[in-house]
Amino acid sequence: MGKIVAVANQKGGVGKTTTCVNLCCALHDMGVRVLLCDIDPQGNATSGMGVDKAGKAPNLYDVLVGAVPAEKVVVSTKYGDVIPSNAVLSGAGIELVNAENREFVLKNALESVKDKYDYIFIDCPPSLEMLTLNALCAADSVFIPVQCEYFALEGLTDLINTIRMTKKALNPKLDIEGVLLTMFDSRTNFSMQVAEEVKKFFKGKVYNVMIPRNVRVSEAPSHGVPVLAYDKSSRGAVAYMELAKEFLRRNRG
Numbered sequence: 584m585g586k587i588v589a590v591a592n593q594k595g596g597v598g599k600t601t602t603c604v605n606l607c608c609a610l611h612d613m614g615v616r617v618l619l620c621d622i623d624p625q626g627n628a629t630s631g632m633g634v635d636k637a638g639k640a641p642n643l644y645d646v647l648v649g650a651v652p653a654e655k656v657v658v659s660t661k662y663g664d665v666i667p668s669n670a671v672l673s674g675a676g677i678e679l680v681n682a683e684n685r686e687f688v689l690k691n692a693l694e695s696v697k698d699k700y701d702y703i704f705i706d707c708p709p710s711l712e713m714l715t716l717n718a719l720c721a722a723d724s725v726f727i728p729v730q731c732e733y734f735a736l737e738g739l740t741d742l743i744n745t746i747r748m749t750k751k752a753l754n755p756k757l758d759i760e761g762v763l764l765t766m767f768d769s770r771t772n773f774s775m776q777v778a779e780e781v782k783k784f785f786k787g788k789v790y791n792v793m794i795p796r797n798v799r800v801s802e803a804p805s806h807g808v809p810v811l812a813y814d815k816s817s818r819g820a821v822a823y824m825e826l827a828k829e830f831l832r833r834n835r836g
Contacts, residue, residue: 584697584698585616585618585696585697585698585699585700585701585702585703586701586702586703586723586724586834587693587697587702587703587705587721587722587723587724588702588703588704588705588722588723588724588725588726588760589704589705589707589715589718589719589721589722589724589725589726590602590603590606590704590705590706590707590725590726590727590728591707591715591718591719591725591726591727591742592707592709592727592728592729592738592739592742593709593710593711593715593738593741593742594709594734594737594738594739595709596709596730597728597729597730597765597766598728598730598763598765598766598794599706599707599709599728600623600627600628600631600706601631601765601800601804601810602726602728602763602765602794602823602826603619603628603704603706604619604628604631604632604662604706604804604809605800605809605810605811605819605820605823605826606704606823606826606827606830607619607632607662607663607704607809608632608662608663608809608811608812608823609811609823609824609826609827610663610701610702610827610830610831611662611663612811612824612827613827613828613831615701615702615827615831616699616700616701616702617663617664617700617701617702617703617704618657618663618664618665618666618696618699618700618702618703618704619632619663619664619665619666619703619704619706620643620665620666620689620693620703620704620705620706621643621665621666621667621668621706622643622668622672622689622705622706622707622708622714622715622717622718623668623672623706623707623708623709623714624668624669624670624671624672624673624708624714625670625708626667626668626669626670626672627706627804628665628668628706629642629665629667629668629669630804630807631803631804631807631808631809632660632662632663632665632809633660633661633662633807633808634658634660634665634667636667636668636669637669638667640656640658640667641655641656642656642666642667642668642669642671642672643656643666643667643668643672643675644668644669644671644672644674644675646666646692647672647675647678647679647688647689647692647717648675648678652692652695653666653692653693653695653696654695654696657696661812662808662809662811662812664700672714675714676712676713676714679713679714679717680713685713685717686713686716686717686720686753687717687720687721687753688717689705689717689718689720689721690717690720690721693721704726705718705721705722711741711742711745715745716745716749716753719745719746719749719753719754719757720749720753720754722754722757723756723757723758724757724758724759724760725746725757725758725759725760726760726761726762726763727739727742727759727760727761727762727763727785728762728763728765728794729762729763729764729765729781730764730765730766731764731765731766731767731768731773731774731777731778731793732766732777733773733777735777735780735781736780736781736784739784746759759785759788761788761789761790761830761833762781762785762788762789762790763789763790763792763793763794763826764777764778764781764789764790764793764794765793765794766794766795766796767793767794767795767796768795768796769795778793790826790829790830791829792822792825792826792829793822794819794822794823794826795818795819795822797810797817797818797819797822799813799814799817799818799819799820800817800819800820809823810823811823811824
């Protein structure tokens, strides 16, 4: 039965989608069965995995409104399987407000595909609303990318409180999978200071691997591929491969 991991941080631009795409790709390259579920209406994880988000095929929106089962919208790519999304998904957040058991629509939808994968990663929107709440209720754990910049910890208190409230009221098994430091620049004392602050804030949860600032990581999405396919020898690609190894070590003990 697959472990479901929500990749979340309501602050935008922290490398959340980039991490989701490249972690999935790296694990897929290692022979792990992975599914990326894109629950962000921007659909960046969808296009980052090489899937046309402007296509007419059914996507996650159709799944959440009950029109199509999840297994019918899965797209297989060279980098792992994807449940795609696009801007239409933004309407689902409104429609879910009046749905029965509205917090568990995604969880119930993923039941039909859960056994086919080792890990299912959910790329969350950069906000704490109904779609993100659905992801937290579906997930076994939350993976939190944090950028090594001035406002790194801003808003994290809100995210942690949301995780705690979800755990208490809706999903008792929910835990923090880990915290990943992104956009790390070893040349600056500031990046080191932020890293230390994050490690104090999340005692024992911060991954050893840190994702460096790397132009190849930034360029890859414009080509519709993960950085591991765009430039496998780049510092960013190597870091994501190391992240995948650390992720498996932590999960397989």
